[in-house]
Amino acid sequence: MTQIGSKLSGLWKVYTPRLRDSDFSxxxxxxxxxxxxxxxxxxxxxxxxxxxxxxxxxxxxxxxxxxxxxxxxxxxxxxxxxxxxxxxxxxxxxxxxxxxxxxxxxxxxxxxxIACANRRESKVTLYEQENFLGRKGELTEDCPSLQAMGWNSSAVGSLYVHSGAWVGYQYPGYRGYQYLFEPGDFGHWNEWSAFRPEVQSVRRVRDMRWGHGVRFTPPEIPSN
Amino acid sequence: MTQIGSKLSGLWKVYTPRLRDSDFSxxxxxxxxxxxxxxxxxxxxxxxxxxxxxxxxxxxxxxxxxxxxxxxxxxxxxxxxxxxxxxxxxxxxxxxxxxxxxxxxxxxxxxxxIACANRRESKVTLYEQENFLGRKGELTEDCPSLQAMGWNSSAVGSLYVHSGAWVGYQYPGYRGYQYLFEPGDFGHWNEWSAFRPEVQSVRRVRDMRWGHGVRFTPPEIPSN
CATH class of the missing domain: 2.60.20.10 (Crystallins)
Known part of the structure; x- marks a missing residue:
């Protein structure tokens, strides 16, 4: 018969992860x-x-x-x-x-x-055209589809990374060519080595080696 | 000379997106x-x-x-x-x-x-082995690398989706085979049509057609 009290148990629980510099020991x-x-x-x-x-x-x-x-x-x-x-x-x-x-x-x-992957907050501003022109949008969260948020186009022509490191993708759902965006300005899409101004999904680059809010679960050991 | 006051301007701002059922009109x-x-x-x-x-x-x-x-x-x-x-x-x-x-x-x-993509909260429990055995972990956020959170293995053998729809991927960073996980239990990895118990990244499926916290930015119009 199984005795709950004799088991090793635990829970690997992910609270909304907030990264801190000290995680990078x-x-x-x-x-x-x-x-x-x-x-x-x-x-x-x-x-x-x-x-x-x-x-x-x-x-x-x-x-x-x-x-x-x-x-x-x-x-x-x-x-x-x-x-x-x-x-x-x-x-x-x-x-x-x-x-x-x-x-x-x-x-x-x-x-x-990637040196800046441990930033606690991440923010990027996208522009539809080169040289920071046209419609713009500001992101602080992962976005698997820019169009679902009303971007109405597959084009991103320039962008500015305020903080954090980001990765942009050619297609929705984090597919296709990958482009690393680190802090600074990218006045033209060829500055991120693209062949065309096409970015349809964007996410933060996160190094998730945090020690808080994580508990391991060893397998349960049945009692004899 | 450019006159700020005569420009159309705005900001497409993404507050932490919280989805609501009413977004699916x-x-x-x-x-x-x-x-x-x-x-x-x-x-x-x-x-x-x-x-x-x-x-x-x-x-x-x-x-x-x-x-x-x-x-x-x-x-x-x-x-x-x-x-x-x-x-x-x-x-x-x-x-x-x-x-x-x-x-x-x-x-x-x-x-x-995907019918359940509009759930406000999403939660999945992963198990290292089939039949909900071995180490387990609970996720409520996107995770581009399970191993970065201490999963210590590329294996997920079974899982239970409490809420929301999720997509699991064979490789880190949302790459490789994609597996849709909708609410319910998956006691064996072949129930999500995998060839092997290999899942290294997991994210929520979100339909982001929300109307709140989003403002468009028409392009700026230079004055003459």
Whole structure:
């Protein structure tokens, strides 16, 4: 018969997460493997990698695991080409970090941690046209569809990040090309390396290593 | 010289969005085109489509636009196969709705509106193993990385949706296979049509057609 009192129990409860700088006590860390499914040679990084080929024994990432922090990967060396925002977790193949778009980027050749991912508040102002012109909108929350909020267009031509780091996506629901927006102004969509002024969903980049409001639940142990 | 007083101005401000049932005054609506980029024959739907081939003159969607509501599309007729959560916006090609995963589903042959997307509060309990066993965690907010919150595994074996609709993803950052979780219990991961018990990010499905806290910004008109 099961005795409730003898069980280990608990609850991993997520209160509205409010991040604080002190949550970032540990180093950002990413491990890259040469082959998919975490096979072959591997290399561990705790700071930016400008060019994978000159940093370790292999030139392309087959799979990766983000152990801590939030990172941004790039298709080419020198932080060039398609961008991939990498939160903590397992990326067993290139499809796991690449967006769902017509041009498939199977390479990831440079990456760096995102420094401002621990901001407590995030705010971005979007403009429909280049040079901060046209309709504008201010966001402080994740938005899987700008059009659902009345943006009435798939176009974002320029933007200004007041605080936090954000990631914009070509298509609704966080799909397609990914663009990292860090604090500062982007007067033209080509400044975020887009091929066209198309952004349909936007979310905050959050490093969620907080210690408060989280309790683990070990599995329940049946009594004999 | 520009005169501030003569300009039309405003601010599209997003206060923390709290949805209410009354926001859903309009019908859900999706338009499907036979060809990519909104070309060729088209058909408009305001309720579920069990089998595209028997509902209109073409059997597959080349592009789509969600005009209102939030929908879920399926790879095969009869709401079978891969799932695609479709928020309001433009989907000019199949890559726009398909996830970034190794198996590319270029077909979308059935779809339906998500009825519970207008819930004000959302809550889901995840379990590491099948049959609601092992570690568990409760979520009320979007989570782009379960591992960043200490889940310590890429596995979710079963779950219970208390309220709201949720979408789970195979990889962190809302990537890979998408799984729609509507209220009720899922005692085994094959009940959400997964091939393996792998869920690394989870977010709420929200229909954000609210009228409060949103003000449009017409473009500024320079005075002469």
């Amino acid at each position: 540990s180093l950002p860390q990413i491990v890259a493997w040469e082959e998919p499914s975490f096979q072959g040679r591997k290399h561990e990084f705790t700071s930016e990698c400008y060019d994978l080929g000159s940093s370790c024994a292999f030139a392309n990432v087959g799979s990766a695991r983000v152990e801590s922090g939030t990172w941004v990967g790039f298709e080419h060396p020198g932080f060039q080409g398609q961008q991939f925002v990498l939160e903590q977790g397992d990326y067993p193949c290139w499809e796991a970090w690449s967006g769902s778009n017509a041009y498939h980027a199977w390479r990831m050749s440079s990456f760096r941690p | 309009s019908l859900p609506q999706i338009v499907a085109w036979e060809e990519p980029s909104f070309q060729g024959r088209k058909h408009e739907f305001t309720s579920e489509c069990y089998d595209l081939g028997s509902s209109c003159a073409f059997a597959n969607v080349g592009s789509a636009r969600v005009e209102s509501g939030t929908w879920v599309g399926f790879e095969h007729p009869g709401f079978q196969g891969q799932q695609f959560v479709l928020e309001q916006g433009d989907y000019p090609c199949w890559e726009a709705w398909s996830g970034s995963n190794a198996y590319h589903a270029w077909r979308m042959s059935s779809f339906r509106p």
